[in-house]
Amino acid sequence: MAIERTFSIIKPDATRRNLTGKVNAVLEGAGLRVVAQKRILMTQAQAEAFYGVHRERGFFRDLVTFMTSGPVVVQVLEGENAVARNREVMGATDPSKAAPGTIRAQFAENIEANSVHGSDSAENAATEIAFFFSGIEIVG
Numbered sequence: 679m680a681i682e683r684t685f686s687i688i689k690p691d692a693t694r695r696n697l698t699g700k701v702n703a704v705l706e707g708a709g710l711r712v713v714a715q716k717r718i719l720m721t722q723a724q725a726e727a728f729y730g731v732h733r734e735r736g737f738f739r740d741l742v743t744f745m746t747s748g749p750v751v752v753q754v755l756e757g758e759n760a761v762a763r764n765r766e767v768m769g770a771t772d773p774s775k776a777a778p779g780t781i782r783a784q785f786a787e788n789i790e791a792n793s794v795h796g797s798d799s800a801e802n803a804a805t806e807i808a809f810f811f812s813g814i815e816i817v818g
């Protein structure tokens with residue numbers, strides 16, 4: 679299986695509850711390595727661009743408000759089959775439907791404040807990594 683990279687965000691509901699380390703422990707336990715990481719306050723423009731695919735959805739404005747409501751930790755994760763592995767360990771978008779042991783089952787507050795983001799394809803991972811990181815910030 680090829681070593682792959684994916685993009686991850688620890689969302690404001692998780693940083694507010696001081697869960698960065700606990701989320702990282704689950705990621706690392708799943709075989710993913712944090713090869714880049716920084717804590718930022720996302721601007722409204724960044725959040726709107728990042729979630730542009732959801733612009734027409736009813737929850738778009740609320741999502742942008744939530745993602746800019748506090749610090750987030752943006753990350754690059756590396757490992758075998760990292761995109762799928764991370765989606766698996768994140769759990770379903772709605773925490774009430776997330777499998778036991780997943781990050782969202784353990785930590786998410788609700789369908790919006792669901793603690794983590796993870797790229798859903800290798801193509802989106804590359805785009806999302808490039809949105810927040812330059813090559814020299816990623817050390818595998």
Ligand code: GDP
Nearest residue numbers: 737740741770771789790791792794795796798
């Ligand atoms: P993900 O790939 O599992 O993060 O899910 P999506 O790409 O479908 O949605 C992006 C993010 O929008 C989710 O992680 C949630 O934070 C938020 N979101 C998704 N669906 C809903 C919803 O029905 N209501 C609200 N308020 N937020 C949602």
